[in-house]
Amino acid sequence: MPDVDNAAPWRRCLELADARDTQGLETYVASLGTGEAVRAVLRLNLEDQEKVLTMLSPTDAADIIEDIPDEQAADLIESLEPKAAATIVREMLSDEQADLLGDLDSEDAEAILNEMEPEDANDARELAQYDDDVAGGLMVREYLSFPESAIVGDVLDDLSAHAEELEEHFKRYAYVVSSFGHLVGVIAVYDLVLSPRHKPLANVMVPALFTKPEVSLEELKNFFEGRSIIAVPVVDNHGRLLGVVRRDYVLEAIAERSDREMMRMRGIVGGDEIRALPTFTRMRRRLSWLSVNIVLNLIAASVIALYIDTLGAVIALAVFLPIISDMSGCTGNQAVAVSMRELALGIAKPSDALRVFRKELSVGLMNGFALGTLLGGVAWLWKGNVYLSLVVGGSLLLNTLIAVSIGGSVPLLLKRFGVDPALASDPILTTITDICGFFLVLSFAALMISKLT
Amino acid sequence: MPDVDNAAPWRRCLELADARDTQGLETYVASLGTGEAVRAVLRLNLEDQEKVLTMLSPTDAADIIEDIPDEQAADLIESLEPKAAATIVREMLSDEQADLLGDLDSEDAEAILNEMEPEDANDARELAQYDDDVAGGLMVREYLSFPESAIVGDVLDDLSAHAEELEEHFKRYAYVVSSFGHLVGVIAVYDLVLSPRHKPLANVMVPALFTKPEVSLEELKNFFEGRSIIAVPVVDNHGRLLGVVRRDYVLEAIAERSDREMMRMRGIVGGDEIRALPTFTRMRRRLSWLSVNIVLNLIAASVIALYIDTLGAVIALAVFLPIISDMSGCTGNQAVAVSMRELALGIAKPSDALRVFRKELSVGLMNGFALGTLLGGVAWLWKGNVYLSLVVGGSLLLNTLIAVSIGGSVPLLLKRFGVDPALASDPILTTITDICGFFLVLSFAALMISKLT
Numbered sequence: 070m071p072d073v074d075n076a077a078p079w080r081r082c083l084e085l086a087d088a089r090d091t092q093g094l095e096t097y098v099a100s101l102g103t104g105e106a107v108r109a110v111l112r113l114n115l116e117d118q119e120k121v122l123t124m125l126s127p128t129d130a131a132d133i134i135e136d137i138p139d140e141q142a143a144d145l146i147e148s149l150e151p152k153a154a155a156t157i158v159r160e161m162l163s164d165e166q167a168d169l170l171g172d173l174d175s176e177d178a179e180a181i182l183n184e185m186e187p188e189d190a191n192d193a194r195e196l197a198q199y200d201d202d203v204a205g206g207l208m209v210r211e212y213l214s215f216p217e218s219a220i221v222g223d224v225l226d227d228l229s230a231h232a233e234e235l236e237e238h239f240k241r242y243a244y245v246v247s248s249f250g251h252l253v254g255v256i257a258v259y260d261l262v263l264s265p266r267h268k269p270l271a272n273v274m275v276p277a278l279f280t281k282p283e284v285s286l287e288e289l290k291n292f293f294e295g296r297s298i299i300a301v302p303v304v305d306n307h308g309r310l311l312g313v314v315r316r317d318y319v320l321e322a323i324a325e326r327s328d329r330e331m332m333r334m335r336g337i338v339g340g341d342e343i344r345a346l347p348t349f350t351r352m353r354r355r356l357s358w359l360s361v362n363i364v365l366n367l368i369a370a371s372v373i374a375l376y377i378d379t380l381g382a383v384i385a386l387a388v389f390l391p392i393i394s395d396m397s398g399c400t401g402n403q404a405v406a407v408s409m410r411e412l413a414l415g416i417a418k419p420s421d422a423l424r425v426f427r428k429e430l431s432v433g434l435m436n437g438f439a440l441g442t443l444l445g446g447v448a449w450l451w452k453g454n455v456y457l458s459l460v461v462g463g464s465l466l467l468n469t470l471i472a473v474s475i476g477g478s479v480p481l482l483l484k485r486f487g488v489d490p491a492l493a494s495d496p497i498l499t500t501i502t503d504i505c506g507f508f509l510v511l512s513f514a515a516l517m518i519s520k521l522t
Numbered sequence: 523m524p525d526v527d528n529a530a531p532w533r534r535c536l537e538l539a540d541a542r543d544t545q546g547l548e549t550y551v552a553s554l555g556t557g558e559a560v561r562a563v564l565r566l567n568l569e570d571q572e573k574v575l576t577m578l579s580p581t582d583a584a585d586i587i588e589d590i591p592d593e594q595a596a597d598l599i600e601s602l603e604p605k606a607a608a609t610i611v612r613e614m615l616s617d618e619q620a621d622l623l624g625d626l627d628s629e630d631a632e633a634i635l636n637e638m639e640p641e642d643a644n645d646a647r648e649l650a651q652y653d654d655d656v657a658g659g660l661m662v663r664e665y666l667s668f669p670e671s672a673i674v675g676d677v678l679d680d681l682s683a684h685a686e687e688l689e690e691h692f693k694r695y696a697y698v699v700s701s702f703g704h705l706v707g708v709i710a711v712y713d714l715v716l717s718p719r720h721k722p723l724a725n726v727m728v729p730a731l732f733t734k735p736e737v738s739l740e741e742l743k744n745f746f747e748g749r750s751i752i753a754v755p756v757v758d759n760h761g762r763l764l765g766v767v768r769r770d771y772v773l774e775a776i777a778e779r780s781d782r783e784m785m786r787m788r789g790i791v792g793g794d795e796i797r798a799l800p801t802f803t804r805m806r807r808r809l810s811w812l813s814v815n816i817v818l819n820l821i822a823a824s825v826i827a828l829y830i831d832t833l834g835a836v837i838a839l840a841v842f843l844p845i846i847s848d849m850s851g852c853t854g855n856q857a858v859a860v861s862m863r864e865l866a867l868g869i870a871k872p873s874d875a876l877r878v879f880r881k882e883l884s885v886g887l888m889n890g891f892a893l894g895t896l897l898g899g900v901a902w903l904w905k906g907n908v909y910l911s912l913v914v915g916g917s918l919l920l921n922t923l924i925a926v927s928i929g930g931s932v933p934l935l936l937k938r939f940g941v942d943p944a945l946a947s948d949p950i951l952t953t954i955t956d957i958c959g960f961f962l963v964l965s966f967a968a969l970m971i972s973k974l975t
Contacts, residue, residue, distance in 0.1 A: 104747035104868070111869045136747060138867075229716070240712075259693075262715040263682070294557035294589065299770075317752075317770050324777035328863065331784045335859035336852055342860050343869060344881045352888045355856050362852050363893055366845045367900060373841045374904070380840055387833055387840040388826045391960075392819045394844045395851075395952065399789055399815050403808050406788035407795050410781065414591075415557070416564045416796060428797045435805045440816055447820060451827070503844065 078105055079112035086121045094124050098133075107136045111345055118345075119148050122157070131160035134169070139201075140341050143172035146181070155184030158193075162237060163210035164318065167196030171206075196312075204289060205282030207322060208303045208312030211238040215270055217245050217253050222266030228258075239313055244302055245274045252277055252302055252310040279304045282311060286326065287415065289319045327413070333491040334409075336362070365496055369394075369503035376511035383514055383521045385452055389444070389461045393510060396440060396465060397472040397502035404429050404476030405494045412484060419485030422478040429477035430470060437469030456520040464509035472502045531558055532565035539574045547577050551586075560589045564798055571798075572601050575610070584613035587622070592654075593794050596625035599634070608637030611646075615690060616663035617771065620649030624659075649765075657742060658735030660775060661756045661765030664691040668723055670698050670706050675719030681711075692766055697755055698727045705730055705755055705763040732757045735764060739779065740868065742772045780866070786944040787862075789815075793944075818949050822847075822956035829964035836967055836974045838905055842897070842914045846963060849893060849918060850925040850955035857882050857929030858947045865937060872938030875931040882930035883923060890922030909973040917962035925955045 078101055085094040098106045110118055110133055122130045122145065134142050134157060146154045146169060158166055158181055170178045170193055178197070182190040192210060199205030213235070215224050224243065228235070243261055245254040254274030256264070264273040279302045280292065292301065299316045329340030336358040342351055373380065373390065380386055408425060411417030417425060445462020449455060476498050480490035483497075514521055531554055538547040551559045563571055563586055575583045575598065587595050587610060599607045599622060611619055611634055623631045623646055631650070635643040645663060652658030666688070668677050677696065681688070696714055698707040707727030709717070717726040732755045733745065745754065752769045782793030789811040795804055826833065826843065833839055861878060864870030870878060898915020902908060929951050933943035936950075967974055 102744075102747075102749075104744040107747075108867070108869045111867065258712060259715070262712070291555075291557040294555075294560075296555075317773060320770060320773040320777060324773060324780060327777060327780040327784065328866065331780065331787070332859050332863060334784070334788075335855045337856055337859050341863075343864055343867070344860065344878065345869075348881075348884050348888075352885045355853070355885065356889050356892055358856070359849065359852055359889060359893060360896070363845070363849055363896060366848050370841045370845050373844070374838075377837055377841070381834075381837045384830055384834045384837070384840075385827075387837075387843065388823045388830070390840065391826070391844045391847045391956065392816070392823050394848065395819050395956070396812065396816055398848075399812055400808070402788045403790055403811070406785050406790050407797065410785060410794075411796055413781065414561070414564065414796070416561045416798075425797065428801075431801050432805045432808065435801075436809050436812060439809055440812060443813070443816060499848065503848070507844075 077112075078109035082106075082109050082121050083113060083117055086117070086124055089124075091124050094121065095126060095129065098125060098129060103132050103136055107133055111137065111141065111343055114345055115144060115148055115347065118145050123149065123153055127156045127160045130157045135161055135165045138341050138343070139168060139172050140339060141343065141346070142169055144346075147173055147177045151177070151180035152184050155181045159185055159189065163192065163196055163312070164207055166193055167199070167206060168201050170194075170197045171201065199282055202286040202322060202326065203282065204280050204284040204301075204303045204314050205311070207286070207289070207318055208282070208314045209239060209318075210312050212244060212300075212302075212313040213238060213240060213242070213258070214244040214246050214310060217247060217269065217271040217274070219270050220266070221261060221264045221268050221270065221273060224270065225262065225266070239300060239315055241299055242313075243270075244277065244310055244313070245270045246310050250310060251308040252279055252304050255302070277302055280314065281306075286319065286322055289314060290323055291415070293319060330409070330491040333489065334495065336495075338492070362496055365500040366503070369500050369507065372504055372507040373511065376507075376515060379511050379515045379518060382518060383457070385448075385457065386461075386510060386514055389448065390507060390510060392444065393461070393465050393468060393506040394499075394503050396444075397468045397506050398499050400433065400436060400440075400469050401472035401476030401498045401502055402495070404433075404473045405480055405498060408477050408480040409490060409494075412480060412490070417481060419481045422481040422485075425477040425481060426474045429473040433470045433473035436473075437466040440469060441466035454521065456517050460510060460513045460517060460521070464506065464513060467509055468502060468506040471505050472498070475501055530565075531562035535559075535562050535574050536566060536570055539570070539577055542577075544577050547574070548579060548582065551578060551582060556585050556589055560586055564590065564594065564796055567798055568597060568601055568800065571598050576602065576606055580609045580613045583610045588614055588618045591794050591796070592621060592625050593792060594796065594799070595622055597799075600626055600630045604630070604633035605637050608634045612638055612642065616645065616649055616765070617660055619646055620652070620659060621654050623647075623650045624654065652735055655739040655775060655779065656735065657733050657737040657754075657756045657767050658764070660739070660742070660771055661735070661767045662692060662771070663765050665697060665753075665755075665766040666691060666693060666695070666711070667697040667699050667763060670700060670722065670724040670727070672723050673719070674714060674717045674721050674723065674726060677723065678715065678719070692753060692768055694752055695766075696723075697730065697763055697766070698723045699763050703763060704761040705732055705757050708755070730755055733767065734759075739772065739775055742767060743776055744868070746772060783862070783944040786942065787948065789948075791945070815949055818953040819956070822953050822960065825957055825960040826964065829960075829968060832964050832968045832971060835971060836910070838901075838910065839914070839963060839967055842901065843960060843963060845897065846914070846918050846921060846959040847952075847956050849897075850921045850959050851952050853886065853889060853893075853922050854925035854929030854951045854955055855948070857886075857926040858933055858951060861930050861933040862943060862947075865933060865943070870934060872934045875934040875938075878930040878934060879927045882926040886923045886926035889926075890919040893922060894919030907974065909970050913963060913966045913970060913974070917959065917966060920962055921955060921959040924958050925951070928954055 085097055242255050242257055247253050255277035256274045282303050293316045300313050302313050303311045305311055333340045338354050338358050441462040444465050445458035448461045449458040479497055480494045483490040483493050538550055695708050695710055700706050708730035709727045735756050746769045753766050755766050756764045758764055786793045791807050791811050894915040897918050898911035901914045902911040932950055933947045936943040936946050
């Protein structure tokens with residue numbers, strides 16, 4: 070067992086770093102490939118990550134930082150000396166650079182920017198002002214652009230001559246700009262090669278589709294859907310070319326967002342956590358969510374406290390309260406999931422809350438009837454009291470209706486009011502269904518108390 | 523309000539279809555773009571979808587079918603006449619075609635295949651044998667390949683001459699094959715254009731990285747990470763070229779899989795549901811999950827029934843039971859989410875269950891202490907009995923430890939035993955934490971019964 074574990078890449082990296090074997094570490098990391106190297110680094114704690122990263126070449130370190138989840142990357146860069154950090158940050162692609170700088174404390178970001186070339190630093194500052202999930206935040210600065218008067222043959226020669234520096238550039242399309250930097254057209258490099266060498270770009274380009282920096286990830290996704298282009302240029306209000314958004318970056322950003330959403334829906338507040346983070350950080354973030362939930366739970370449970378006499382008289386009800394609470398949570402959760410999915414697909418909009426409400430009611434009626442009958446049946450088998458069956462079965466039926474209609478419409482309503490449905494849907498749903506569930510069971514029981522005792 | 527709603531694309535589509543205005547419908551759908559058209563179709567019920575789809579040109583219909591979630595696409599195609607279905611299926615990209623045929627009942631699939639050209643049908647059958655999430659299921663047949671003896675100039679002329687037919691093809695790389703169909707090399711079309719026109723491909727190509735049809739989505743994702751190539755050829759055991767897996771398709775498949783996982787984690791069994799599906803189908807699928815859950819809930823609640831005398835003596839405990847059940851679910855869920863994330867990122871493996879268990883315990887200890895103190899404090903404020911505080915606070919502390927360690931390790935263990943962690947983690951977690959929570963509270967109470975009454 071220890072032997073197998075010894076071969077784990079993260080352990081090997083650490084050994085090489087501890088032995089100050091720079092050459093060995095570089096070779097080993099190169100042999101792992103970026104994916105495996107990223108996984109190895111994520112398994113290390115912050116201190117060890119720092120040790121390994123600073124021993125790698127800035128380019129290798131930048132490759133790894135680019136593929137680490139945003140928040141871990143920010144923690145890691147913040148822990149480095151600004152000079153060392155700047156060396157690595159400089160090697161990153163412009164959009165990744167901007168994301169990273171945006172995630173840092175502003176002091177740390179400034180310290181790093183001060184270590185960079187003024188021009189690079191200005192570019193980075195400009196990009197960092199955009200949110201991660203709009204065109205401005207997703208675009209890269211590494212693209213090909215040429216003046217409209219440039220001659221096809223010269224452009225091609227220029228590309229061949231600078232092939233190496235352009236390695237990280239997006240090279241499918243060449244964007245054509247006026248002398249003021251306005252986007253005037255585009256030509257696929259593939260087509261450029263087939264064009265007459267003596268013509269100016271103005272004569273071979275086609276008009277370019279473009280987008281604005283504030284355009285959202287959804288809109289970009291819709292834009293690329295059904296179009297075969299693989300990148301779209303971003304222009305400012307004056308028509309000046311700012312950068313290029315690549316289709317594959319949009320897809321990656323969408324996938325990452327789904328993952329973060331999944332985490333937030335389950336109470337990981339920032340949308341990200343891995344176990345290599347410091348225990349105290351993990352504890353604090355999880356607790357922030359749990360403490361809201363326990364307060365909501367106490368509020369819901371206070372309904373039970375109000376009916377403590379009824380409960381004392383029919384103690385069997387205490388067995389059914391957690392079941393009704395939990396089952397209503399389950400049925401409501403299904404409806405939440407479908408609404409989140411429909412929001413993501415763009416087939417439900419906040420204004421559809423009423424339609425969703427009705428659609429859910431019909432499913433809830435059938436499932437509530439099935440579950441209520443089952444639970445009522447169990448109550449009857451246990452206690453042989455048909456009124457007890459009616460109380461618990463009827464309550465579950467009604468509460469299922471409440472759960473699905475609330476679960477279905479709450480994410481849409483939250484979205485309308487600008488609240489994150491991933492984070493808030495569950496606590497709202499379960500608090501309402503708990504309150505209603507407890508109230509239904511106990512108030513029905515209070516009404517029929519003579520038949521139940 | 524009705525006016526605004528009237529302008530909804532799905533309603534407009536239906537109006538045009540009902541008026542049998544083929545031309546109008548085609549023009550309108552084209553004006554929507556694929557993304558919006560897909561959303562419109564998803565809002566229709568099956569019958570109306572059928573009506574709209576059959577009025578569109580097969581190419582337009584195929585574009586829409588390709589972008590509809592798999593299961594809805596299958597339902598829709600199954601509802602069409604095999605002949606009409608075949609006309610549409612024929613226009614789909616080979617990988618989408620294979621996915622779709624794989625999702626159909628085998629009879630329906632055969633009926634459609636019989637309407638297709640024998641050669642196309644054979645290709646489709648071959649692709650349909652692979653799972654959706656392995657290289658064989660993700661690859662497309664629409665790629666460029668040429669014999670190694672072909673001359674660069676001829677290849678380029680051939681490409682220009684057939685530009686239109688190749689519209690849907692993947693055209694970044696030209697794959698070079700031997701006369702037996704073995705993959706021998708690759709050349710970027712970009713480089714091809716810059717190569718001497720008189721040379722054979724064998725002299726300008728480079729060796730190709732390749733993959734096998736059974737390689738998984740994870741492995742493909744890792745393969746593309748850190749490599750700048752945008753597609754990889756798939757070869758069989760004899761080295762024959764079967765198809766090409768594109769990087770962007772891999773990214774899309776990953777995003778889709780996360781979405782389905784999110785749905786399954788919340789009890790949508792097939793991993794997909796939209797409200798345009800028939801109510802009965804939606805009800806049945808949701809109920810299959812709910813009925814498992816209610817049985818598990820009954821098992822857990824039977825612990826309460828065993829202690830009914832203790833509960834009767836200290837009725838206040840009934841207020842705390844649902845809180846402890848719900849809070850343990852919340853803390854456990856956070857741990858599940860982090861494990862699912864680490865599994866997806868590839869930084870946790872099934873063999874890490876023990877490490878995860880320990881890591882979770884330290885977070886659980888702190889959070890359990892915080893939550894237990896809070897709940898104990900509330901109990902003391904309410905009843906002024908310090909023993910009641912100890913019973914409920916101590917139980918929540920202990921149960922939090924159980925919840926996080928189980929929540930963290932269960933997804934890894936399920937994965938090891940080949941069970942879908944998205945679908946099974948929650949019911950297992952909540953059943954165990956409910957049983958333990960109820961048992962802890964009520965058995966502690968039974969021990970201290972004299973101090974509590």
